[in-house]
Amino acid sequence: MFKLKRKVIQCLTYQQWIRNNEPNKDDLLQQVLVAETFVYKPLISIITPVWNTPIEILEETIISVTEQTYSKWELCIADGNSNAETQKLLKIWAKKDSRIKIKFLDKNKGIVENTNEALSLAKGEFIAFLDHDDLLAPFALFEILKKLQDNPKANVFYSDEDKIRQNGRRFDAFFKPDFSPDYLRSLNYMTHFMVIQKKLGDEIGWLQEGCDGAQDYDLILRATEKSREIVHIPQILYHWRVSSESTASAANAKPYANISGKKALQDHLKRGGHPAQVEDGYSSTWYRAQYQHAIMPLISIIISPSNHTLNAEKTINSILKKTAYPNYEIILIENKNMEKKETKLYKQIAQGNRIDTVKWEGSSNYSSANNKAVEQTKGEVLLFLDDAIQVINQDWLEEMLQFVLRSDVGAVGAKLYYPDDTIQHGGLILGIDNLVRYSHKHFPKNSTGYFGQLVLAHNISALPASCLMVRKQVFQEVGGFNKNYSLAFGDIDLSLKILEKKYLNVWTPYAKLYHHKSKKRDHKTITKKENRFAKEKAYFEQQWADFLEKGDPYYNPNLTLDREDFSIALK
Numbered sequence: 001m002f003k004l005k006r007k008v009i010q011c012l013t014y015q016q017w018i019r020n021n022e023p024n025k026d027d028l029l030q031q032v033l034v035a036e037t038f039v040y041k042p043l044i045s046i047i048t049p050v051w052n053t054p055i056e057i058l059e060e061t062i063i064s065v066t067e068q069t070y071s072k073w074e075l076c077i078a079d080g081n082s083n084a085e086t087q088k089l090l091k092i093w094a095k096k097d098s099r100i101k102i103k104f105l106d107k108n109k110g111i112v113e114n115t116n117e118a119l120s121l122a123k124g125e126f127i128a129f130l131d132h133d134d135l136l137a138p139f140a141l142f143e144i145l146k147k148l149q150d151n152p153k154a155n156v157f158y159s160d161e162d163k164i165r166q167n168g169r170r171f172d173a174f175f176k177p178d179f180s181p182d183y184l185r186s187l188n189y190m191t192h193f194m195v196i197q198k199k200l201g202d203e204i205g206w207l208q209e210g211c212d213g214a215q216d217y218d219l220i221l222r223a224t225e226k227s228r229e230i231v232h233i234p235q236i237l238y239h240w241r242v243s244s245e246s247t248a249s250a251a252n253a254k255p256y257a258n259i260s261g262k263k264a265l266q267d268h269l270k271r272g273g274h275p276a277q278v279e280d281g282y283s284s285t286w287y288r289a290q291y292q293h294a295i296m297p298l299i300s301i302i303i304s305p306s307n308h309t310l311n312a313e314k315t316i317n318s319i320l321k322k323t324a325y326p327n328y329e330i331i332l333i334e335n336k337n338m339e340k341k342e343t344k345l346y347k348q349i350a351q352g353n354r355i356d357t358v359k360w361e362g363s364s365n366y367s368s369a370n371n372k373a374v375e376q377t378k379g380e381v382l383l384f385l386d387d388a389i390q391v392i393n394q395d396w397l398e399e400m401l402q403f404v405l406r407s408d409v410g411a412v413g414a415k416l417y418y419p420d421d422t423i424q425h426g427g428l429i430l431g432i433d434n435l436v437r438y439s440h441k442h443f444p445k446n447s448t449g450y451f452g453q454l455v456l457a458h459n460i461s462a463l464p465a466s467c468l469m470v471r472k473q474v475f476q477e478v479g480g481f482n483k484n485y486s487l488a489f490g491d492i493d494l495s496l497k498i499l500e501k502k503y504l505n506v507w508t509p510y511a512k513l514y515h516h517k518s519k520k521r522d523h524k525t526i527t528k529k530e531n532r533f534a535k536e537k538a539y540f541e542q543q544w545a546d547f548l549e550k551g552d553p554y555y556n557p558n559l560t561l562d563r564e565d566f567s568i569a570l571k
Contacts, residue, residue, distance in 0.1 A: 013568045014162075014173050017558070020571060022236070023139055031069035031142045038149055044073045044141055044195070045124030049114035051080035053132045055089045057241070061132055062093050062100070070141040075100045078118035080108030112207045112215050119206055128195045129216065133241045135164060136193070140237040144195055147231050154229040155197035158190040159237035160556070170239060173568065174451055175556035177458075179230040182403075182506050185265060186456035187286045188217040193238035196223050211264055213257030218264035225271060234557050258284045265289065274406070282448060282455040288510075289457075291402040299328040299397060300379030300472075303387055304370055305335065311387040311516070316355065318391045325397035328383075331373050334359045366465075367481030367490040374472070374480060381405075382475055384491075386466040390514040392417075399511040400469045403457070410478075410503030411470040411495060413463035414511035415454070421445040424515050426453060427460035427507040428492065429564060430552040435537070436462065436492060437564040450566035460507045461499060461552050465491035466515055474503060487532050489540040496544055 023031065035041070046065055050058065065075050079090055079102060087104065094102045101121045105114065119127070126144070130136060144157055162173040176189055183189055194216065204222045211218040224230060262278045265287050269276045275292045301319065305312045316330060334357045358376045360369040374382060381404060383397075393399070396414065403412045416424040425438030426449060439460070440449050448455045468491060478497040481490045495505055541548065551557055560569040 013570065014171065016570055017173070017568050018170065021558070022137075028069050028138055031139055032071075035070045035142055035145060038145060040148055040152070041070075041072050041145065042125035042148070043123060044070075044126045044128055044144065045122035045198070046073060046075045046128045046130050046136075047115060047118045047122065048075065048077050048130045048132050049080065049111060049118055050077055050082060050086065050090070050132045051108050051114065052082045052086055055085055057133045058086065058089060059093075061130065061135060064135040064138070065130070066097060067138045068136065068141045069139050070145050073099060073141055074122070074124060076103075076118045076121040077101065078103045078105060078114045078121070080105050080110075080114045111212055112209055115207050115215070119201075122198065125198055126195050127198050127201055128193065130193075131241075133243065134192070135239040135241065137235075137237045137239070139235075140193060143233050143235055143237060147233060151229060151231050154231045155200045156223050156227040156230045157193075157195040157233060158230075159193040159233040160235055160558070161192040161238040161240055162236050163242050164239040165242055173236060173558075175234065175558045175568070176232060176451075177556060178232045178553040179224070180459040180554060181224070181408075181504065183453075183456065183458035184220070184224065185268075185287065185289045186281060186458060187452060188214070188220065188261070189451065190220050190224075191216050192240055193233075194220060200226060211260050214260035214264050217261050218267070221264055221268040222271075225268070255284070261285065262287060282452060286452055286456060291406060293402065293405045295405070296325075296327050297381050297401075297405070298379035299325070299381045299383055299401070299469075300331055300374075300377035301328055301383045301385055302331045302333065302370060302373045302377070303385050304333045304366060304373070305387040314516075315385065315387050315389045318389065322391040322394055323397060324394040325401070328354065328397065329377070329379060330355045331377060332357045333369050333373050335364075335369075363486075365483060365486035367485050368483045370465075370490075371480045371483070374475065377472065380472055382470050382472050384465045384468045384470075386515065386517070388516040389467060390516065392512040392514060393510075396511040396513060399508055403506045403508060404469045404471055408504055409506055410474045410498035410501065411463055411468055411505045412511075413460070413469075413505070413507045414467045414513055415507075415509045416467060416513055416515040417445060419514055419516055423447070423454065424517075425464065426509075428462040428464060428495075429555050430461055430492070430548060431555065431561050432564050433562065438464075439564055440566070441564045443565075453566075455509050457506060457508045457510070458554075459504050460554050461505065462492045462495035463505055463507065465494075466517075467511075467513060468494075470494075470498070474498060474501070477501060484539055485536050487536055489536055493540065493543070496547060 077090060079087060090102050094100045103117055103121055105117060147157060160175050162170050164170050200223060204226055207215045208218055266278045269289060277290045277292065279288045279290060281288045303312055303315060312332060358373045360372055362368055370384060400412045400414060403409050413427055418424050422445060423440050423443040426440040428436050429439050430436050440454055443449060478501055482493050485493055498505060558569055560567045
């Protein structure tokens with residue numbers, strides 16, 4: 001019921017979004033004039049393989065190209081020996097517009113070879129890909145052109161997209177994040193609308209044989225490996241037509257695509273030097289990369305109690321009983337304000353060769369206390385943990401560790417549930433409600449989230465310290481927690497400092513834990529220390545003003561900033 005209701009609301013909202021945000025006829029006419037004023041106006045070659053496409057659908061595809069507000073394009077079509085009706089239509093359009101180039105093949109060579117045959121016609125500096133039954137928005141090429149003026153080094157572009165029914169009804173808008181390598185390794189989220197500089201494509205080799213069904217995924221993976229700059233255009237530039245044969249309508253429409261997709265991803269990981277095994281993800285078009293490391297480093301689990309020592313006892317017992325990974329130590333932070341009975345209980349808890357305590361004598365300051373605890377750790381990997389955590393899956397540490405041991409990753413977060421089995425968070429989103437909020441908060445336990453984000457590993461800007469893993473070397477490199485954040489924002493600040501150093505932050509759904517905290521407790525509702533909170537909030541907003549102004553790169557600007565449910569924003 002939750003899923004159905006959400007889809008209905010999103011569909012109705014999207015129709016309103018289209019009316020509010022997309023250019024009208026006057027705007028499109030203005031784009032034609034503006035395009036002529038740009039200094040850099042490269043030829044863009046649009047590549048379309050064709051085989052027995054219904055003529056009314058094919059004609060709509062061609063028309064969507066001819067209606068572009070940027071006119072310096074060519075449409076390169078390779079026809080795989082289609083029926084006479086399809087060939088006749090193509091000849092008519094080639095005669096009508098000299099920018100339409102047709103190559104008639106002796107036989108249908110399959111999607112890969114047909115596409116490469118179309119590529120052989122291309123003379124443009126940039127190559128765009130358009131399926132024979134899909135549609136381009138009339139302003140698609142114009143938006144690419146605009147981005148090229150500001151991003152001269154960019155050589156890979158992609159946009160947001162939606163689906164379109166045979167009656168022209170648009171739905172299921174996919175408002176994507178900026179480039180997210182781990183999300184791309186989970187699903188091919190970049191596929192439509194993809195534009196690649198021809199020089200780059202020639203260097204890496206275009207579509208490869210043996211990748212039928214996932215040829216675009218393979219190309220994207222290889223292109224992003226070599227790209228100078230990848231630009232995401234947060235606009236709907238591509239309409240993916242729903243048909244009975246299309247992967248837009250059914251994930252199992254092309255079962256061979258799953259095999260090809262996994263092979264493409266496996267090859268990508270091998271080229272990147274990542275020992276990993278690719279497995280099926282939640283669905284047949286989603287993937288899971290299992291990173292494999294030869295080492296089992298010591299993990300230092302730092303537990304910072306809030307007010308209840310009993311919580312810490314339960315958390316530690318949960319770790320000891322349910323954790324399969326053997327090489328860890330636990331560091332308990334002992335607050336000077338604790339009562340004697342609490343201190344005594346701490347000592348009882350700490351009995352054992354892998355549990356130790358560190359006493360914090362200073363004032364109540366989360367950041368400083370945890371920095372002090374880090375000094376006592378022996379592990380190469382740090383795990384900051386709240387005192388109200390209950391382990392769910394025994395391999396939770398391994399699931400986080402496989403990401404954090406990658407040299408390009410700074411921090412890793414886990415999937416946390418409330419005790420009632422609703423989602424506490426899938427990471428943090430900056431900008432929500434003018435501050436920060438938990439991603440997918442209150443979603444049902446079995447929800448896949450926004451385009452799989454609750455069941456797929458992906459990159460994220462910030463992670464909460466309730467369960468945050470980071471390599472000690474990275475933690476020290478960024479200066480640890482900022483002591484000016486004694487109450488809040490220290491974890492967010494740490495996450496953003498990690499991003500500044502060009503590391504990735506990863507959220508994984510495969511490490512699962514309960515967080516026994518009130519649903520009402522978050523940054524906004526801390527009332528007992530309002531003055532401190534307000535001061536630290538102001539400091540955070542000043543320190544990260546540039547980042548906040550640009551917006552969270554992993555959260556699309558077309559999504560609402562009023563809630564954390566990934567609803568469409570109506571401006």
